[in-house]
Amino acid sequence: MKLSTGLAKFLITIGVLFSALISALSHGSDEVQALDWSDLMPAGFSDEALFADYDVSAFEDGDPEGQRRLEEFQEILQSAPVIESLDGQLISLPGFALPLEGDYEATSLFLLVPYFGACIHVPPPPSNQIVLVRADPGVKIETLFAPVKVSGRIRIETTDTGIAHAGYTLDLTNIETIEDF
Template identity: 45%
Template sequence: MKRVILAFLTASSFGCFATETITLDWLNLIPKTEPVALSLPDLTDQQKNYLQEVLTLSRYSTPESKARIKAVEASLKEDGIDAFMYLNMRNKYIQAKQRAAESVTDAFDGQRIKIPGFLIPLEFSDAMVSTDFLLVPVAGACIHMPPPPANQIIRVSYPKGFQIRTVQFPVWVEGTITSNLQSEDLYIIDGTSHVTTGYTLAATEVIDYE
């Protein structure tokens, strides 16, 4: 009998633990990545302008643009600067930062979480009742500005619907989270934007922030 009771208590304790809701901070959704190391010499304003000119002209294939690139490249070489070497380093730096922005963690996959944020409505079931929205850490993110990193955007599904007062007012969202990196064109407020989201969340409760 004692063994039966002990087994029951153990199972009950595990069940309570398994359904425990974890309160997350947005920083919890940013996985640790290696810092992007880039060492460049100090450049004068003129040298920076030259590099920008080479970057712009390299998009064209006209005889004039090629001739100008050679002239600028030669001028930079006199200063000991290899234009294309530095532009290649710049591209690698941008790519590394992009990878870091799109990195997500699966540490909380399948867990019930609670997180505060600001919602950006995508779909409505009634006037100002949103059933599908983005949750972001900063008010107005994704609206008339570049979106936050993917690991700072959660795509939320809430069939019950949440009555929105204003997108400037924070909310608490509770539900099951899953890491799910995806890019798509979304209609946000008054236009379509290409947004990459890092997580999806099946919400069971959305309430005003207190």
Template identity: 40%
Template sequence: MRFISLLLISMLSISAHANPPKEIFWEDLIPKGHVQISNQDAASHDGNDQNWVQPNLDAPVVKSLDGQSVSLPGFVVPLEGDSQVISEFLLVPYFGACIHVPPPPPNQIVHVKIKGGVPIESLYDAITVTGVIKVETWQGDLAQTGYTMQAVGVAPFEL
């Protein structure tokens, strides 16, 4: 019994001193020195399919982020869930990406899954997602991503 108590105290001590997630921002997902091309300024809603094409499908990613615990603010594009919670979504750097305007390059979209789902009160509000980020491609109907994340938490974005 004493051994179990010591083991539990040790585990609590280790988890209390574990490093908090690294706070990152969208520019951190672009390799240093890479000039990112955006089609957002040229986008229009005149029905021309070319305006809805995702740019730079081969946009480079930051490989050193792979496997890191991070927190990243952004906006939600729901993929899976119901009226109460969502369990899978795209995290994007600005409202309307992938829905009202062409998708950003893959290195500016994170495919997120969260076990059990999470309530999202308003898609207009920015959130911060915390979890382990992976450098891997995900392809869906709306866009291709350069990163995926297994989220452990979602909170309203605070300045």
């Protein structure tokens, strides 16, 4: 069976469009989405609401019930729900960098957190408010006190860094120091 030139071109065009659609769906969009920290939390989830049932002043040091409640609370923080539809997307997100690997010249692994001092204080933010950033090759973090904006492909991947549990990872493509956010 011989196809006409017009029909052959049409079928090739449909094939190319279909292939591009499949590629976009499997690899995420190539358009960078500017996100805010609230975009990393499912609707109805509130990190502030997590604290509502926990009055630490009701317990004394060494109180077994207080210890049990603390462990329960930490488990809730470490398993906070994420937004599955973000997996594989190119995003940008402002925050503060907390280096985990590297030195003053190059940091290859760091946490991005929504406010200065997060993860240094106990307890850390919920895991859906912590992003583990992989920077290959390493990048220079100018100062820990200034906010940065990172860009890259985000993944749904829970990681225990020893400091905190991150609900997301990001393969860094760009980092810049910003004035405020």
